Amino acid sequence: MSDLRAVLFDLDGVLTPTAEVHMRAWERLFAPYAQAHGLEPYTASDYFAHIDGKPRYDGVATFLASRGVDLPRGTAADAPGEDTVCALGNRKDEIVNRMFDQEGIDPYPGSVRFLDAVTAAGAHVAVVSSSRNTPAVLAAAGLAHRFEVVVDGNVAAREHIAGKPAPDTYVRAAELLGVPVAQAVVVEDAISGVQAGAAGGFGLVLGVDRGVGADALRAHGADRVVADLGELDAAVLTRRDGGAA
Incomplete structure (x- = not known):
């Protein structure tokens, strides 16, 4: 041969x-979100229970469901924000790319x-x-x-x-x-x-x-x-x- x-x-x-960076990015997204909305605090166990291995938007939806939050799905074109699942997912993407750029x-x-x-x-x-x-x-x-x-x-x-x-x-x-x-x-x-x-x-x-x-x-x-x-x-x-x- x-x-x-x-x-x-x-x-x-x-x-x-890369997984370590993604874990920190999810925390930076959901820790303040949970606090601002009066939800149970986000912890590292939430990453493994609701996010790890899932496509980004599915991870957002699964975490939100664990806190009883039901947002519209939205579309991939949604601007980063908090109004839809996709907007939150795009916000996470924005966070992680900034981390790659600033922290390497x-x-x-x-x-x-x-x-x-x-x-x-x-x-x-x-x-x-x-x-x-x-x-x-x-x-x-x-x-x-x-x-x-x-x-x-x-x-x-x-x-x-x-x-x-x-x-x-x-x-x-x-x-x-x-x-x-x-x-x-x-x-x-x-x-x-x-x-x-x-x-x-x-x-x-x-x-x-x-x-x-x-x-x-x-x-x-x-x-x-x-x-x-x-x-x-x-x-x-x-x-x-x-x-x-």
Whole structure:
């Protein structure tokens, strides 16, 4: 089998610890909102119970429902504010993008070392993420110039591409790089992401265990699992044995 020629990286949890920034942004949105409206205070447990893993507007609606608040849904075009679910969601987007711009975000050092290794070996690289904040995150992390192709939530919406666990966004990234899926590596930390890699027939699916669990990642499609990408080098482009690191 020919060598692997491309590495397709998920963003949140693979290249950057973005979830921590999003958690703080939700707190900055809902802590003052709850206080201003006489609601039960917002706590970190609300993030995991009502917001984590959901599309932004659904997270807003679920949190509000937990406090007995029923706002109109509105539309994605609503100005950031408090009149609709979408307006609140857009306010959160405004907050998190300001945080990325003002505070920045440090990428995982091990991920940068792995990125350096595979690009030095001649591999094409892309980012594949469901987040619409991907351009802001990559810029804040100082990584925007490192990737030839970015397929994010904005691209998926514009081109009507199905999201993970469907393989379509990863397939699209490989197409844009001009590399067959069988010669591309998918790097993911989420179950839905390794499922996408397995479903797409990619040459190698690397799981990064940031808390999901190595066994769960393998069970859903990862060929190999590491705790940090710094454990790997460009040898993954030629080795096909998979297995646990």
